[in-house]
Amino acid sequence: MYVAPALGNPSAKESAPAQPAGAASRLLSQSRTLGSGQSTMEVSALGFGTMGMNYHRGAHPNREAMIRLARQAVERGVTLFDTAETYGPFINEELAGEALAPFRNQVMITTKFGFKHAGNKNVGLDSRPESIRKAVEGSLRRLRIEVIELLYQHRLDPQVPIEDVAGTVKELIAEGKVKRFGMCEVGPGTIRRAHAVQPLTAIQSEYHLMWREPEQAVLPVCQELGIGFVPYSPVNRGFLGGDLNEYTRFDSGNDNRNTLPRFTPEAMRANLAIVEVLNRFGRTRGATSAQVALAWLLAKGPFIVPIPGTTKLAHLEENLRAADLKLSPVEIGEIEDAVAKIEIVGARYPAEQQRQISR
Numbered sequence: 001m002y003v004a005p006a007l008g009n010p011s012a013k014e015s016a017p018a019q020p021a022g023a024a025s026r027l028l029s030q031s032r033t034l035g036s037g038q039s040t041m042e043v044s045a046l047g048f049g050t051m052g053m054n055y056h057r058g059a060h061p062n063r064e065a066m067i068r069l070a071r072q073a074v075e076r077g078v079t080l081f082d083t084a085e086t087y088g089p090f091i092n093e094e095l096a097g098e099a100l101a102p103f104r105n106q107v108m109i110t111t112k113f114g115f116k117h118a119g120n121k122n123v124g125l126d127s128r129p130e131s132i133r134k135a136v137e138g139s140l141r142r143l144r145i146e147v148i149e150l151l152y153q154h155r156l157d158p159q160v161p162i163e164d165v166a167g168t169v170k171e172l173i174a175e176g177k178v179k180r181f182g183m184c185e186v187g188p189g190t191i192r193r194a195h196a197v198q199p200l201t202a203i204q205s206e207y208h209l210m211w212r213e214p215e216q217a218v219l220p221v222c223q224e225l226g227i228g229f230v231p232y233s234p235v236n237r238g239f240l241g242g243d244l245n246e247y248t249r250f251d252s253g254n255d256n257r258n259t260l261p262r263f264t265p266e267a268m269r270a271n272l273a274i275v276e277v278l279n280r281f282g283r284t285r286g287a288t289s290a291q292v293a294l295a296w297l298l299a300k301g302p303f304i305v306p307i308p309g310t311t312k313l314a315h316l317e318e319n320l321r322a323a324d325l326k327l328s329p330v331e332i333g334e335i336e337d338a339v340a341k342i343e344i345v346g347a348r349y350p351a352e353q354q355r356q357i358s359r
Contacts, residue, residue, distance in 0.1 A: 028076060031045060082110050085112065085142075104144075113136065128157075156190060188218060205229070206232055208236050210339075237257055241288070242278075245268055271344060281331075291321060292335070294319060
């Protein structure tokens, strides 16, 4: 069982973000601050991960439906949208750029570099300075923006010193093409080295009730250095929402859950015990399992901003209402104690993908 450190960030705050168009539909009024000093950004307490709108999640609604959904997210109070050049590749950035163009002054779009592509295939890591610059130019064009609000390194490239990566982003910030720097799935030593060159606004990593490793070292260093934390897959790729079970079958062509050990029928059968814990807790509070999972994350620290994604308006609204569920320390302990009694079956990633993760 992981023991969570006491987390907090005096600079983080809960307040109402600027009112977007369509405010009559607003469901989310809280905001949070990522980063500190000159690297801060104020965003909605829950963001929106756009990846699943065309990538890694099987069959998708048509493009027009996804553009409409992204705009509905803005109308409901979301100001933080997360994409990456490799989602597609490139298609997701184009989709986000078109969808959010009417709201350019009301939202912040974050994107990522760090992979090289041959046609429409990801063929490895590449964070060389010239590749970063090429990626930024492409992202600016596809997103239809003049500056990237927050640019993440998607995965650590062992062939390129992190000081060179951070230095390149620092140059891009000075040139006005990027505003802030972030990194994904890196350990505390790498965070400190990068932050010394160019202050980091946020670290993005997988984090949820079935994957609490960031609590061991990454969240404490983020707290110490005043860096925000953005959990991706905050309901474990939909699993904690309760709609998946051992009979669910994933598209072998465009759904990475088909390759993940935790999404085999045997693993899902065993791990549904965790969903039932969340359901039992939520029933007496009028909350769904997904809402409990998201509320737990929000309660772990005011510098944490989850980015759940979906292709359905009903799930979007369900996710946003999680911000209204405030958990006490006693309730957090109740959830964690119950989940700790359940053995989680299946590894997070296949071995090859896990090797790309820097601890």
